[in-house]
Amino acid sequence: MYDHQALEKKWQKIWQDSNLYKTVEDFSRPKYYILDMFPYPSGAGLHVGHPKGYIATDIFARYKRLKGFNVLHPMGWDAFGLPAENYAIKNKIHPKKATDENIATFKKQLSILGFSYDWEREINTTDPSYYKWTQWIFLQMWKNGLAYESFEPINWCPSCQTGLANEDLENGLCERCGSEVEQKPMRQWVLKITDYADRLLDDLEKLPDWENSIKDMQKNWIGRSYGTEIIFKVKNSKSEIKVFTTRVDTIFGCTYVVLAPENKILNELKDKIINFSAVQDYLEITRHKTELQRTDLNKNKTGVILEGVYAINPFTGDELKIFVADYVLNYYGTGAVMAVPAHDERDFEFAEKYGLKIKTSIGQKINGRMISGAKSCFTADGYLVDSGDFTGLSSEEARLKLTAWLEKNNLGSSKVNYKIKDWVFSRQRYWGEPIPLIHCPKCGIVAVPEESLPLTLPKVESYEPSGTGESPLVGISDWVNTSCPKCGGPAKRETNTMPQWGGSCWYYLRYIDPKNDLALVNKEKEKYWSPVDFYVGGAEHATRHLIYARFWHKFLFDIGVVNYDEPFTRLQHVGLIMGEDGRKMSKRWGNVVNPSEIALKYGADSLRVYEMFMGPFSQAVAWNTNGLIGARKFLEKVENLLSNFSTDLEPEIEAEKILSLLHKTIKKVQSDIESFSFNTAVSALMIFVNECTAYKQTTGKLPLNKDNLKIFIKILAPFAPHLSEEIWQILGEKTSVFKSSWPEFSEDLAKDKLINLPVQVNGKLRAILVVEAGISEEDAIRLAFENEKVKTYVAGKELSKKIFVYDKLISLVVK
RNA sequence: GGUCCAGUGGUGGAAUUGGUAUACACGCAGCACUUAAAAUGCUGUGCCCAAAAGGCGUGUGGGUUCGAUUCCCACCUGGACCACCA
Numbered sequence: 001m002y003d004h005q006a007l008e009k010k011w012q013k014i015w016q017d018s019n020l021y022k023t024v025e026d027f028s029r030p031k032y033y034i035l036d037m038f039p040y041p042s043g044a045g046l047h048v049g050h051p052k053g054y055i056a057t058d059i060f061a062r063y064k065r066l067k068g069f070n071v072l073h074p075m076g077w078d079a080f081g082l083p084a085e086n087y088a089i090k091n092k093i094h095p096k097k098a099t100d101e102n103i104a105t106f107k108k109q110l111s112i113l114g115f116s117y118d119w120e121r122e123i124n125t126t127d128p129s130y131y132k133w134t135q136w137i138f139l140q141m142w143k144n145g146l147a148y149e150s151f152e153p154i155n156w157c158p159s160c161q162t163g164l165a166n167e168d169l170e171n172g173l174c175e176r177c178g179s180e181v182e183q184k185p186m187r188q189w190v191l192k193i194t195d196y197a198d199r200l201l202d203d204l205e206k207l208p209d210w211e212n213s214i215k216d217m218q219k220n221w222i223g224r225s226y227g228t229e230i231i232f233k234v235k236n237s238k239s240e241i242k243v244f245t246t247r248v249d250t251i252f253g254c255t256y257v258v259l260a261p262e263n264k265i266l267n268e269l270k271d272k273i274i275n276f277s278a279v280q281d282y283l284e285i286t287r288h289k290t291e292l293q294r295t296d297l298n299k300n301k302t303g304v305i306l307e308g309v310y311a312i313n314p315f316t317g318d319e320l321k322i323f324v325a326d327y328v329l330n331y332y333g334t335g336a337v338m339a340v341p342a343h344d345e346r347d348f349e350f351a352e353k354y355g356l357k358i359k360t361s362i363g364q365k366i367n368g369r370m371i372s373g374a375k376s377c378f379t380a381d382g383y384l385v386d387s388g389d390f391t392g393l394s395s396e397e398a399r400l401k402l403t404a405w406l407e408k409n410n411l412g413s414s415k416v417n418y419k420i421k422d423w424v425f426s427r428q429r430y431w432g433e434p435i436p437l438i439h440c441p442k443c444g445i446v447a448v449p450e451e452s453l454p455l456t457l458p459k460v461e462s463y464e465p466s467g468t469g470e471s472p473l474v475g476i477s478d479w480v481n482t483s484c485p486k487c488g489g490p491a492k493r494e495t496n497t498m499p500q501w502g503g504s505c506w507y508y509l510r511y512i513d514p515k516n517d518l519a520l521v522n523k524e525k526e527k528y529w530s531p532v533d534f535y536v537g538g539a540e541h542a543t544r545h546l547i548y549a550r551f552w553h554k555f556l557f558d559i560g561v562v563n564y565d566e567p568f569t570r571l572q573h574v575g576l577i578m579g580e581d582g583r584k585m586s587k588r589w590g591n592v593v594n595p596s597e598i599a600l601k602y603g604a605d606s607l608r609v610y611e612m613f614m615g616p617f618s619q620a621v622a623w624n625t626n627g628l629i630g631a632r633k634f635l636e637k638v639e640n641l642l643s644n645f646s647t648d649l650e651p652e653i654e655a656e657k658i659l660s661l662l663h664k665t666i667k668k669v670q671s672d673i674e675s676f677s678f679n680t681a682v683s684a685l686m687i688f689v690n691e692c693t694a695y696k697q698t699t700g701k702l703p704l705n706k707d708n709l710k711i712f713i714k715i716l717a718p719f720a721p722h723l724s725e726e727i728w729q730i731l732g733e734k735t736s737v738f739k740s741s742w743p744e745f746s747e748d749l750a751k752d753k754l755i756n757l758p759v760q761v762n763g764k765l766r767a768i769l770v771v772e773a774g775i776s777e778e779d780a781i782r783l784a785f786e787n788e789k790v791k792t793y794v795a796g797k798e799l800s801k802k803i804f805v806y807d808k809l810i811s812l813v814v815k
Numbered sequence: 816g817g818u819c820c821a822g823u824g825g826u827g828g829a830a831u832u833g834g835u836a837u838a839c840a841c842g843c844a845g846c847a848c849u850u851a852a853a854a855u856g857c858u859g860u861g862c863c864c865a866a867a868a869g870g871c872g873u874g875u876g877g878g879u880u881c882g883a884u885u886c887c888c889a890c891c892u893g894g895a896c897c898a899c900c901a
Contacts, residue, residue: 001854171898216819217896225900245901258901295899332900339901345816346899419900539895613840615827620894627827630840680829683839690839697856758835763882765835803881809834811881 004603037537041102049577062718066742076123085431125503132454156184161465172292209570223419244333249398252387253361260330274308348377432497440484440491605720612678655703666745
């Protein structure tokens with residue numbers, strides 16, 4: 001047993017007093033920038049799941065320092081956002097005060113775990129000297145036409161009283177409070193992320209060290225699809241209906257056309273629609289539906305025919321019925337689709353319900369014969385049937401030829417569509433960065449001059465949303481009423497604030513140069529430290545933070561602020577730690593485990609080792625206090641083995657086997673840290689300690705001399721820094737183990753002299769030969785045949801095949 | 816419905832350019848120490864069989880191979896993300 005509390009406290013103080021983790025600006029050394037996704041400092045404090053990623057990056061940072069790298073490993077706070085604001089409303093406390101208190105709690109909790117952050121670089125997104133630059137970036141985007149004002153309907157959360165981006169929804173519900181989101185036309189600021197959609201997608205190729213799962217999620221989210229835009233003329237009218245389809249090859253099966261309820265063309269056709277009042281009734285019903293009701297997959301598809309108007313199929317000249325139906329979304333493609341019930345399930349469902357014609361235009365070739373006229377809907381590619389001049393072509397060929405025909409006749413063109421929408425970037429709430437724009441009745445929208453940034457948040461009496469869809473800032477007339485920077489006349493400030501995701505889009509750049517008041521980041525420093533070499537955090541950020549940050553970074557690259565157009569070279573996501581009951585840790589289930597309590601009771605080192613040992617890093621695992629005790633026992637064994645070293649006999653013997661094991665362990669731990677396989681690294685350390693303990697028990701001596709024991713402490717140190725530092729000093733060292741260097745292993749020593757060589761007969765394991773490594777095929781086979789066990793299986797049989805895999809196995813086949 | 820990932824002992828998991836399946840840890844059982852318990856140490860622990868020998872065994876079924884947890888095909892189950900995206 002060792003007194004972890006005293007020991008950990010002692011070393012944390014010494015490390016802090018000696019500034020051990022201060023980043024040195026030595027540009028001559030190779031750098032390594034390893035970053036955690038910075039936390040939102042909530043009132044609830046940390047639970048044991050939060051530090052999992054921080055422990056991993058801490059181990060990695062310590063390892064890289066030992067390897068001789070100049071390491072940047074900072075921490076900060078993503079502190080704007082709704083929870084602090086809601087807390088402020090409830091308790092009448094300024095959100096800044098609540099935020100500062102939470103940060104203090106978080107920082108204390110983190111410090112107990114012994115992380116090696118350079119706290120001199122701490123940043124806070126709510127600090128005006130920080131958000132000055134968030135505002136500055138916004139202004140650059142605005143000046144470059146990437147931020148625009150829009151009045152389109154957006155997602156509105158009635159409970160949070162704010163507009164939301166598409167990314168902020170979960171199954172049509174507000175991700176934060178679970179309320180049903182309404183579509184509400186709002187004045188808002190939007191960032192043109194769609195301008196970067198292609199680069200965001202294509203440049204994923206530049207990121208081989210990102211996990212595929214995250215890249216796939218981003219690809220999905222961006223959702224690029226290649227297709228064709230087709231013009232359907234409206235009979236006896238100048239109006240035309242544009243549709244987007246990826247399956248132009250099915251167009252000869254098109255039997256009607258469907259418009260989204262919000263499609264503007266409805267207004268154009270108004271006078272021709274005989275049953276317009278029925279149509280209006282339908283639009284009214286749709287308007288009152290929530291997004292959730294409209295997109296519910298189980299719902300019955302509904303729609304109304306537009307009597308008296310017909311669309312013309314550009315290929316066949318057929319007159320097609322036109323419907324309005326809310327299964328067509330106005331915000332994707334053109335807000336209108338050509339319906340091919342024979343080859344699209346949604347259209348099929350709709351056509352069946354309303355008794356519409358179903359016409360096959362794609363068939364399959366089976367055994368060289370065309371099979372067409374499938375009874376239900378056939379959605380795969382095939383060969384065109386009943387398709388005029390295009391009959392017989394494959395779907396793929398047809399798409400090219402049909403599109404070419406449309407282009408030639410000015411009836412359409414090839415077109416790319418994206419699922420990703422422009423980013424709704426304004427919130428009607430208080431606790432966010434003010435958008436630095438001014439509305440002047442004469443000059444229009446004018447930027448706050450850069451030299452007067454930051455535009456700070458004014459103090460308000462009440463943080464309640466105004467209830468009118470505007471932020472509480474509208475009530476601060478002193479602040480709102482200002483003069484136009486251009487003409488000097490009276491003008492009003494923009495009262496929307498930025499969403500929580502703003503500050504986190506570029507924070508990793510600020511750590512490089514956190515106190516610079518003249519620039520976002522000094523160019524020379526940026527060139528040295530950027531990009532982030534390794535970024536670790538939760539997978540829930542795959543389609544928000546990580547897309548947003550890549551977008552901003554590319555923009556910053558385009559305007560020359562950064563020197564490379566991708567911000568994060570390697571990305572690793574951390575798996576959740578679930579409660580002991582297998583459920584997500586939450587107050588609601590009463591299964592939250594507090595890391596500070598665990599660290600005080602069992603030691604920070606035990607917690608660190610356990611969290612790394614639990615299972616594969618990226619996988620979700622349930623917390624288990626017994627498992628934690630196992631990690632604690634391992635450290636006690638280490639302590640027991642080495643801390644009373646000075647009273648032990650100085651070992652003269654170098655037990656050969658254990659020396660070899662030591663070098664194997666260095667090799668294994670090193671490659672496991674590099675690949676983030678901490679669970680097997682810990683296991684290798686345990687195996688080594690078990691062997692030493694067993695040796696000591698039988699001989700009463702340690703199997704290794706002091707220098708070799710020090711090597712072991714070096715590789716243990718990143719995992720259990722406090723205990724390792726203590727033993728390091730007991731072994732006679734005066735400076736920190738973290739000022740030493742990572743040990744080199746000897747390939748020669750790490751190799752086994754004797755190996756097990758399994759012998760299989762007819763695919764079944766029959767014997768294991770212990771032989772010298774590097775044994776020749778001839779010798780190995782001879783030994784195999786001399787083996788009694790093998791003899792019983794091969795005796796009297798004919799040998800038909802023998803396989804020898806060098807230092808791996810022998811496989812004999814007999815008949 | 817789409818995209819992706821995963822199914823191995825009582826539990827967390829290990830092993831993949833195809834080569835001894837179950838490392839390491841937890842749990843459990845037995846033993847030692849103890850008046851006793853805890854702690855600690857030792858031993859055992861995939862299944863069938865009293866044991867040995869042997870057989871079976873990595874979700875299910877098939878295939879390729881001297882050899883498959885690993886590769887291929889089909890299916891089942893679970894998870895993550897997205898979802899009427901035309």
